[in-house]
Amino acid sequence: MYKILLCCTSGLTTSMLVDAMKKEAAKQTLDVMVWAVAISAIELSWADADCILIASQNTSDLEKVKSIVKTSIPVEEINDIDFSKMDGKAVLNRAIELIVS
Structure with a gap:
């Protein structure tokens, strides 16, 4: 199972992307x-994750998150275009790339 944590200022915009990613995972029969x-x-939330993706509007928090998780798991900004399109497939595939690499 891949465990992917998304974060933004309030968690609301990324919640929409979470739904798109879950739909794509179902299409690909991914756990x-x-x-x-x-x-x-x-x-409080990162310890269960395999990777963290940060919304593009929160790039200023990228280093803060990296300092919290150290090198335990990958942390990356969500591609701005993928985020604006709510492209669940692209974001899911990138998260899995980060986890398996």
């Missing part, structure tokens, strides 16, 4: 757990 949290809750 995934995807959830979204507010950036302020990252310290």
